[in-house]
Amino acid sequence: MATAAATKVPATMRAVQYNACGGGAAGLKLVEVPVPAAKKNELLLKLEAASINPVDWKVQKGMLRPFLPRKLPFIPVTDVAGVVVDVGPGVDGFQAGDQVVAMLNSFYGGGLAEYAVASENLTVKRPPQVSAAEGAGLPIAAGTALQALRTIGAKFDGTGKPLNVLITAASGGVGLYAVQLAKLAGLHVTATCGARNVELVKSLGADEVLDYRTAEGASLQSPSGKKYDGVVHCAVGISWLTFEPVLANTGRVIDITPNFTAILKSALHKVTFASKRLVPLLLSPNKADLEFLVGLLKDGKMKTLIDSRFPLSEASKAWGKSIEGHATGKIIVQMEG
Numbered sequence: 001m002a003t004a005a006a007t008k009v010p011a012t013m014r015a016v017q018y019n020a021c022g023g024g025a026a027g028l029k030l031v032e033v034p035v036p037a038a039k040k041n042e043l044l045l046k047l048e049a050a051s052i053n054p055v056d057w058k059v060q061k062g063m064l065r066p067f068l069p070r071k072l073p074f075i076p077v078t079d080v081a082g083v084v085v086d087v088g089p090g091v092d093g094f095q096a097g098d099q100v101v102a103m104l105n106s107f108y109g110g111g112l113a114e115y116a117v118a119s120e121n122l123t124v125k126r127p128p129q130v131s132a133a134e135g136a137g138l139p140i141a142a143g144t145a146l147q148a149l150r151t152i153g154a155k156f157d158g159t160g161k162p163l164n165v166l167i168t169a170a171s172g173g174v175g176l177y178a179v180q181l182a183k184l185a186g187l188h189v190t191a192t193c194g195a196r197n198v199e200l201v202k203s204l205g206a207d208e209v210l211d212y213r214t215a216e217g218a219s220l221q222s223p224s225g226k227k228y229d230g231v232v233h234c235a236v237g238i239s240w241l242t243f244e245p246v247l248a249n250t251g252r253v254i255d256i257t258p259n260f261t262a263i264l265k266s267a268l269h270k271v272t273f274a275s276k277r278l279v280p281l282l283l284s285p286n287k288a289d290l291e292f293l294v295g296l297l298k299d300g301k302m303k304t305l306i307d308s309r310f311p312l313s314e315a316s317k318a319w320g321k322s323i324e325g326h327a328t329g330k331i332i333v334q335m336e337g
């Protein structure tokens with residue numbers, strides 16, 4: 001194992017974990033545990049920031065059983081930024097001292113801690129222009145926004161068609177990245193969010209913004225009468241009957257939180273060769289997308305909007321805030337301070 005020249009790694013670290021499923025924010029406990037070691041193709045990171053995603057507390061609720069959590073006690077959270085302090089055998093693209101953004105293995109989590117082990121193939125270098133908090137916001141939220149837009153047909157090299165898209169819950173972690181990415185791809189964006197976030201979402205480039213608590217917002221109809229070629233659907237509880245009339249002939253609703261009914265509906269659309277379709281999407285994490293997204297932050301083409309920041313010792317407050325479901329952008333946990 002290559003050793004970090006000037007970095008002293010302690011034997012133990014502070015971490016936040018839960019011992020059982022259920023329990024919400026009160027179930028998170030600050031503990032002292034051994035610092036993990038980097039194995040083959042892995043990096044040991046000293047974490048600076050982590051971001052919470054709804055999937056993190058959904059796992060704690062037991063919604064992904066029996067697959068997740070893999071074991072208890074469990075240190076949750078996958079989206080992190082920090083600095084490499086050690087590398088395992090086989091790592092050739094990183095060395096101690098590199099600043100990085102990483103998505104940790106969902107099965108093992110580990111992000112609410114002072115140190116964590118990341119796989120080399122889901123870690124990218126973080127240029128000085130990108131802060132740890134901004135970088136930590138990216139992996140799941142921006143990755144999902146990017147893949148949902150690509151599924152609709154968005155292209156980021158200037159060769160795409162000027163599609164009309166609707167982004168629901170545009171003020172959330174995924175939605176705020178989706179609005180910015182859709183504009184970078186040259187799309188016409190209609191967005192839904194609460195009244196307090198309308199101006200923010202417009203300032204990121206959305207062409208039309210609907211307050212989801214009004215009748216117009218609930219109907220999802222574009223004020224200018226446009227039909228949607230695609231929907232990045234980040235909210236929950238909107239039925240196909242609401243989407244169907246506002247879609248263009250071959251419109252697609254990319255549902256990132258599909259329930260059982262949505263999965264059945266999408267299967268039905270597929271077997272009947274329906275022209276308008278519901279398409280469930282689960283993020284497929286990959287290094288190329290993460291590199292692309294970090295590059296956009298570096299070049300100032302996209303930003304991470306931060307809802308709130310909490311120290312590691314108050315990670316349970318960050319957790320509770322995510323469960324409430326009213327964040328505007330990303331909820332960040334910072335390891336120092």
Ligand SMILES: NC(=O)c1ccc[n+]([C@@H]2O[C@H](COP(=O)([O-])OP(=O)(O)OC[C@H]3O[C@@H](n4cnc5c(N)ncnc54)[C@H](OP(=O)(O)O)[C@@H]3O)[C@@H](O)[C@H]2O)c1
Pocket residue numbers: 053054055140141144168169170171172173174175192193194195212234235236255256257281282283322325326327328329
């Ligand atoms: N499939 C995947 O791979 C994948 C990846 C990432 C996320 N997801 C899922 O996608 C969903 C969104 O994730 P997120 O990180 O963006 O969540 P989030 O940050 O917690 O979203 C919160 C935001 O959503 C807004 N909102 C809630 N209901 C709304 C509605 N009906 N219409 C418009 N806005 C609404 C809230 O606005 P107000 O405060 O005004 O209510 C708030 O600003 C979650 O269910 C998550 O689990 C799936």
